[in-house]
Amino acid sequence: MTQSSGNGRSGVLALAGGVGGAKLAVGLARILNPNALTIVVNTGDDETFYGLHISPDIDTVTYSLAGLANPDTGWGFAGDTFNALETLKTLGADAWFGLGDHDLALHLRRTDMLRSGMTLSEVTLDLARRMGVRHPVIPMSDEPVRTIIKSTDGEMSFQEYFVHRRSEPEVIGLTFEGADSANASPVFQRALENVEAIVFCPSNPFLSVDPILALPDVREMIVASDVPRVIVSPIIGGRAVKGPAARIFETFAHKPPSALAVAEHYEGMATHFVMDNEDAASRGAVEALGYQVLVTETLMIEDTHKIALSTAVCKMAGVSI
Numbered sequence: 001m002t003q004s005s006g007n008g009r010s011g012v013l014a015l016a017g018g019v020g021g022a023k024l025a026v027g028l029a030r031i032l033n034p035n036a037l038t039i040v041v042n043t044g045d046d047e048t049f050y051g052l053h054i055s056p057d058i059d060t061v062t063y064s065l066a067g068l069a070n071p072d073t074g075w076g077f078a079g080d081t082f083n084a085l086e087t088l089k090t091l092g093a094d095a096w097f098g099l100g101d102h103d104l105a106l107h108l109r110r111t112d113m114l115r116s117g118m119t120l121s122e123v124t125l126d127l128a129r130r131m132g133v134r135h136p137v138i139p140m141s142d143e144p145v146r147t148i149i150k151s152t153d154g155e156m157s158f159q160e161y162f163v164h165r166r167s168e169p170e171v172i173g174l175t176f177e178g179a180d181s182a183n184a185s186p187v188f189q190r191a192l193e194n195v196e197a198i199v200f201c202p203s204n205p206f207l208s209v210d211p212i213l214a215l216p217d218v219r220e221m222i223v224a225s226d227v228p229r230v231i232v233s234p235i236i237g238g239r240a241v242k243g244p245a246a247r248i249f250e251t252f253a254h255k256p257p258s259a260l261a262v263a264e265h266y267e268g269m270a271t272h273f274v275m276d277n278e279d280a281a282s283r284g285a286v287e288a289l290g291y292q293v294l295v296t297e298t299l300m301i302e303d304t305h306k307i308a309l310s311t312a313v314c315k316m317a318g319v320s321i
């Protein structure tokens with residue numbers, strides 16, 4: 001049974017990108033009932049390969065919740081083989097994006113369902129359920145939004161920059177193409193109005209969470225909300241746990257990555273901030289920005305870490321578990 005917070009609101013809305021977001025989502029899903037957690041995922045990294053709709057962050061979250069994610073990379077299907085990709089290469093395809101055979105089956109099915117007229121939300125829920133996931137995983141929007149990297153080598157999609165070009169081009173700007181005219185997905189909109197707490201998972205603020213906030217009304221609704229809003233810092237001791245966050249930080253925040261820089265980036269959006277023990281020295285500076293701060297272990301390697309951090313986040317937000 002889900003308990004209501006007393007103001008009629010109940011449950012947690014988690015905003016997530018890829019690997020880091022998926023880890024906290026797994027912890028939250030272990031302690032909250034399916035009707036008490038909605039996981040909204042970035043789709044700015046989506047791309048079409050070989051005519052198929054790929055949603056990497058949705059898949060990373062879904063595979064993680066289903067216990068099917070590749071434990072070495074955090075993304076992709078555990079133990080996947082790459083026969084189709086090798087065959088594509090022999091057939092002349094420029095197959096630089098590592099899509100495994102199991103993964104490709106999912107993309108085939110998703111693309112087919114989308115072509116039949118289903119929305120990305122409907123498709124995502126259906127596929128997740130078939131993989132045994134009981135908690136709702138929801139795309140931020142059913143309409144296309146694409147993160148476009150502006151670099152000294154020109155404009156490119158996120159996957160082109162991140163995977164094909166190995167984050168080497170010097171980034172000078174970011175746009176979220178389509179965000180102005182896209183709508184937050186219906187379940188996301190309802191969650192924004194009804195939940196008792198919002199959690200910003202430890203995902204890249206610029207690349208994974210900002211696309212979600214760029215959707216019409218989302219940032220405004222979060223700022224105007226009077227529920228606890230908890231940020232879990234993706235930066236530990238000045239380092240990004242995974243991905244290009246550190247370099248992106250330098251570019252956009254004009255400062256080295258730090259828990260304080262994350263807190264500054266989200267200033268005004270959230271009420272609570274969770275930082276790692278390694279960053280305890282900046283506690284006072286983050287509190288001075290108006291956050292209630294929790295200093296704890298935030299590195300999530302085992303499920304026990306994911307559950308412990310999620311429990312601390314819920315406790316901080318006053319969510320009963």
Ligand code: FO1
Nearest residue numbers: 018019045056059060075076097098099163
């Ligand atoms: N990341 C890589 O670094 N190389 C890949 O070849 C790659 C393939 C891939 C396939 C499916 C998928 O769901 C994710 C994949 N990723 C790959 C990860 C992905 O580029 C990033 O994790 C996200 O887009 C950033 O959150």
